Amino acid sequence: MSDDKPTSRNPGKKTLLERLGDAFTGEPKDREELLTIIQDAHGNDILDDDSLRIITGAMNVSDLHVRDIMIPRSQMVSLEHDESIKDWTAKIVASGHSRFPVIGENPDEVLGVLLAKDMLSLSLSNDFNEAEMQKQVRNIIRKVTFVPESKRVNVLLRDFRQNRNHLAIVVDEYRGISGLVTIEDVLEEIVGEIEDEHDDETVSNIASNGAGAFIVQALTPIVDFNAHFATDFSDEEFDTIGGIVMHKFGRVPKRDDTIQIGDLQVRVTTADNRRVRAFEVSLQS
Template structure:
């Protein structure tokens, strides 16, 4: 039957099944064409909303580099090699993370990675003196993996799986520390973040809260934020207002933490252990 079709026919006008077959046989097709096939499958109710989101994420992840998804250095929770065990334990408990870079003599020297479970396995309630405990902790610091900012995310995921590694330190072209990236960061680009049931609803980047203030999503582009609030935050270092605000905090803030910038009172309204997701913004004239 295919012999009866004109050979000059536009591939975009092939039937859905024909294009689906083409996508998985022969030479690789254009990514846009593959995305169109997946979207048509969703329209034809062959795949549901969740499957569509995952398939789109899996296709698009090859366009991302580590720099696009990493946790910036300013937001890293790190341990220093000369800190006491009590200081380490306090950071582990307060942050809720499971893995921590261990810094050496300088902030650009990462000597290893500490897993929280390894620290707990030492039995911190044991009757060790500080020196003995410090030696014991040194023995459980694991080797660290370094990856360049330009590494593709799909390649990073493959390396994580092959090496059974869950975290890597990101370095720039001069081997300076840019941030860190985890396997969770990669997977979230594919399956999306686990949120509340209303995630399917469209959320405005900047929306009135009904009390004279605004709820602003952390991913709001800086230009949009500046236009709305008549501010002049630079977009040279960060693309979103979340990056600017977290940089000024100097850490990953928790819910209800506040900061004042350019006559704006900013309160964190939604956050997890790794990043902020939304803020409440009030101006000086807000009651």
């Protein structure tokens, strides 16, 4: 009789690490070959859907610039320096955001960033009147970080981590305000959409930009888009207006790409190399 102890491991079955090692046998020569290996690993059930999305998302981030993922200026929720504390509180509560740029007399002048928790702590710990409260709030406004539109997203993520920042103001080549970007925007490019308790159906997918046009989220259901713009797009092939617009372009359009669809002029306002997020839609007479 053999003294060898039986092993619980099936010698014909490889561990996950061994299967990954087999998948990556042979060093890839370029990025395309690496992506092919990763996709093959997914096809062979070595990587699940979530893992594939995270790996490819992390790789794609190095190709993106801040302009590709930023929240455009027209969609920023800002606090005006000369508004009352009551007005600020109303904006904070309505938006559900945690950080807000504070704008000075010039629309391109950002004085700093207000954290909602700082204002809440101040209001709970003190019994100031309105005038005194406004003075105190100005003292808790934090320093703002500015980044150019052309900055690479992977570098921005490294800076966010090193400097412990969560929000930066995006500026164009003339130092004008283009929008803002948060660490959540970067992470969503890697892991997909991150929803919280404020990301619900009550948030409008179609909002006026104050200049006669509308900012439309790409995920707006076609039925809602038709109801707002009196159009009759079919929802048999696509569920969202983003699907129709991308079909009309015949490709993934870039920021500021414009197309005429019937009586509507559609300009891409937010996009990356994988998808479109928002459009500016105006009616052409």
